[in-house]
Amino acid sequence: MRKLILTFTAIMACSIAMAQVERDLDEINETNSWLKVGANVGAPVGVIDNVTTFSLALDVSGQFMRTDNFGLGITSGYNHYFRENYNENSNKTVQGIGVIPAELMFRYYPYLEGFFAGADLGYSFIVNSPIQGGFSMRPHLGYHNYDWNFFAYYNHVYTVDSRDVQSIGVGATYNFRFE
Numbered sequence: 001m002r003k004l005i006l007t008f009t010a011i012m013a014c015s016i017a018m019a020q021v022e023r024d025l026d027e028i029n030e031t032n033s034w035l036k037v038g039a040n041v042g043a044p045v046g047v048i049d050n051v052t053t054f055s056l057a058l059d060v061s062g063q064f065m066r067t068d069n070f071g072l073g074i075t076s077g078y079n080h081y082f083r084e085n086y087n088e089n090s091n092k093t094v095q096g097i098g099v100i101p102a103e104l105m106f107r108y109y110p111y112l113e114g115f116f117a118g119a120d121l122g123y124s125f126i127v128n129s130p131i132q133g134g135f136s137m138r139p140h141l142g143y144h145n146y147d148w149n150f151f152a153y154y155n156h157v158y159t160v161d162s163r164d165v166q167s168i169g170v171g172a173t174y175n176f177r178f179e
Contacts, residue, residue, distance in 0.1 A: 032065040033177075036075075040171025042155065044081055048165050052081040052096055055167050061105055071107040075120050076100065079155070081165070098127040099157060099165060101136055113145045124157045126165065134159040140171075149173045 042055040057079035065071045079099040103122030110116075117140070124136035135158045142151025150172050157165040 034063055034175040036061040036063060036149065036173040036175055038149070038171055038173030040079075040153065040169050042079075042153075042167035042169025044165075044167050046166040047163055048081060048167070052083045055079055055081045055169065057171070059171065059173060061173070063105065063107065069109050071105075071109065071118075073105045075103050075105045079167075081167070095128070097129040097131075097165070099136075100125045100127065101138075103136060103138070109144065114143065115141070116144045116149070116151075117141050118151075124165075126157065126159075131159050131161070131163055131165070133157065134164075147175050149175070 036059065038059045040057045040059065042057070043049075044052045044055060057077055059075060059077040061073055061075035063071045063073035077100070079101070080096055081099070082096040101120065101122060101124040103120040103124075105118065105120045107116055107118035119140070120136075120138040122136055123133060125133040136156065138153050138155045140151045140153035142149055144150075150170075152170050153168070155165075155167045155169070159165070
């Protein structure tokens with residue numbers, strides 16, 4: 001995990017160092033800022049794998065391209081980890097826990113279309129669970145074009161009692177342009 005964080009930090013530092021034109025927030029327009037709305041599906045890993053079967057999520061992000069290659073923004077959404085339980089009458093019920101992230105997003109786009117790398121870092125609130133939440137990160141790699149982003153990710157919510165919430169998965173977002 002440390003190697004992944006160090007690699008991401010190095011990529012971000014290089015992208016900032018190679019940046020040619022920086023934009024200010026008052027320069028927001030349809031060519032450099034957009035709202036991303038999407039969904040993803042994941043497989044729980046780690047401790048949570050013992051009690052949940054899969055996860056589904058909705059994502060909403062606002063992104064501003066600080067340079068032509070480096071984007072930043074905020075992201076949130078809702079991620080539900082499903083589990084199946086059987087009650088005393090042998091009726092199957094579907095339950096689970098929810099995760100609501102409040103994170104900063106960082107993206108590196110080497111080209112106008114193609115590969116990208118990024119990470120979301122912040123705090124995630126956990127609902128329907130005795131665990132309250134914790135620091136969260138979601139590094140991901142993917143493909144992007146003008147309208148779409150397709151990506152694979154690893155999601156990790158670090159909790160104080162070591163009952164971390166983790167998953168790996170795939171997702172897609174659509175870009176709605178600001179005008």
